[in-house]
Amino acid sequence: MRIGMLAPISHPFPPDGYGPWERVCHDLTEGLVELGHEVIVYAPAGSSTSAELRPTVPAPLSDAPADAHPDARVWEEWHVATAVDDAARSGLDVLHSHLHVHALGYAPFLPMPLVSTLHGSAWHRPHHVMLRAFRREPFVSLSDAEREFLPELNYVATVHNGIRTEAFPLGPGGERLVFVGRMAPEKAPDLAVEVARRAGRDLLLVGGVEPKYAEWFGHEVEPKLGGGIEYAGPVDRSEVAALVGRSAALLMPLRWDEPFGLVVVESLAVGTPVVAWRRGAMPELIDDGVTGFLVDGVDEAVAAVGRVGGLDRSTCRRAAERRFSYRDMAAGYVAAYRRAIEGFPAERRR
Numbered sequence: 001m002r003i004g005m006l007a008p009i010s011h012p013f014p015p016d017g018y019g020p021w022e023r024v025c026h027d028l029t030e031g032l033v034e035l036g037h038e039v040i041v042y043a044p045a046g047s048s049t050s051a052e053l054r055p056t057v058p059a060p061l062s063d064a065p066a067d068a069h070p071d072a073r074v075w076e077e078w079h080v081a082t083a084v085d086d087a088a089r090s091g092l093d094v095l096h097s098h099l100h101v102h103a104l105g106y107a108p109f110l111p112m113p114l115v116s117t118l119h120g121s122a123w124h125r126p127h128h129v130m131l132r133a134f135r136r137e138p139f140v141s142l143s144d145a146e147r148e149f150l151p152e153l154n155y156v157a158t159v160h161n162g163i164r165t166e167a168f169p170l171g172p173g174g175e176r177l178v179f180v181g182r183m184a185p186e187k188a189p190d191l192a193v194e195v196a197r198r199a200g201r202d203l204l205l206v207g208g209v210e211p212k213y214a215e216w217f218g219h220e221v222e223p224k225l226g227g228g229i230e231y232a233g234p235v236d237r238s239e240v241a242a243l244v245g246r247s248a249a250l251l252m253p254l255r256w257d258e259p260f261g262l263v264v265v266e267s268l269a270v271g272t273p274v275v276a277w278r279r280g281a282m283p284e285l286i287d288d289g290v291t292g293f294l295v296d297g298v299d300e301a302v303a304a305v306g307r308v309g310g311l312d313r314s315t316c317r318r319a320a321e322r323r324f325s326y327r328d329m330a331a332g333y334v335a336a337y338r339r340a341i342e343g344f345p346a347e348r349r350r
Contacts, residue, residue, distance in 0.1 A: 031330025042083035122149035143281035146259035157336035162329030168269035171245015191253035245270035252276035271313030
């Protein structure tokens with residue numbers, strides 16, 4: 001199969017730090033190449049891939065030089081238009097977008113299906129008008145739970161995100177708890193602090209603070225630091241794996257229906273069980289009482305923290321290897337591409 005991969009451009013491809021969609025897109029590409037497919041990647045110049053790279057913009061937005069005056073909206077339009085123009089002339093069987101709704105408007109003009117992975121887009125209500133307008137185009141959800149945001153879309157598959165488990169060695173565990181994610185209200189790091197305090201455990205918070213949430217973080221989280229509660233900020237991905245691997249449990253409190261949760265899979269890979277709110281994709285990722293605990297609030301989370309020592313870390317690791325490999329992700333997308341191609345209107349083929 002000849003596949004075009006329309007990558008995100010916010011961070012390097014692959015990312016050396018934060019950049020979950022770039023990471024998933026890169027690992028998917030490598031998995032597809034390993035399966036013997038021909039993949040063309042549309043990504044910023046300087047990207048690294050074993051597939052064929054066709055650069056679109058001069059750099060990822062996070063690394064763009066100031067004198068280039070990068071405007072995120074303009075650069076993304078530049079990226080999409082360049083990629084679509086090339087894809088339309090390249091004899092692709094399918095073009096796969098990881099750009100939320102931002103490539104959908106080009107779908108009717110392409111001679112092949114444009115498969116869009118939602119990556120949480122359906123949760124964002126301002127995207128609904130675009131998603132509904134192009135609801136007959138093929139979509140992939142990251143979890144069955146993600147479909148509940150917009151059930152009317154044309155879903156051709158649910159494909160869980162996969163990781164390179166070899167990049168996440170089994171860790172020794174420890175007594176401290178850890179939270180990894182954006183310091184944002186929906187991710188609820190403040191609830192993680194409450195759980196740790198009440199459980200009498202130290203807690204390490206890992207993740208960046210977006211400018212729009214700086215005030216919230218300064219009011220709801222920062223005053224609660226100290227006394228065993230530490231904020232590490234954003235750290236390198238390999239360092240995150242080591243930190244989580246030396247922890248007793250990953251806390252995953254939620255104020256939204258998380259459509260996936262890549263950090264959950266990475267935590268299981270290093271052997272660290274997860275205590276998560278029973279929302280969104282969490283019941284699809286965590287085997288309750290085996291690889292972690294699903295809870296319905298702070299009280300249950302505190303009780304669950306007291307039980308995580310009875311869970312087997314090797315079992316968590318095996319679950320990640322068995323269910324969330326990047327190779328399985330690639331195979332799942334191949335099946336999705338085939339369904340999209342089968343359903344592609346004959347009158348749009350050229």
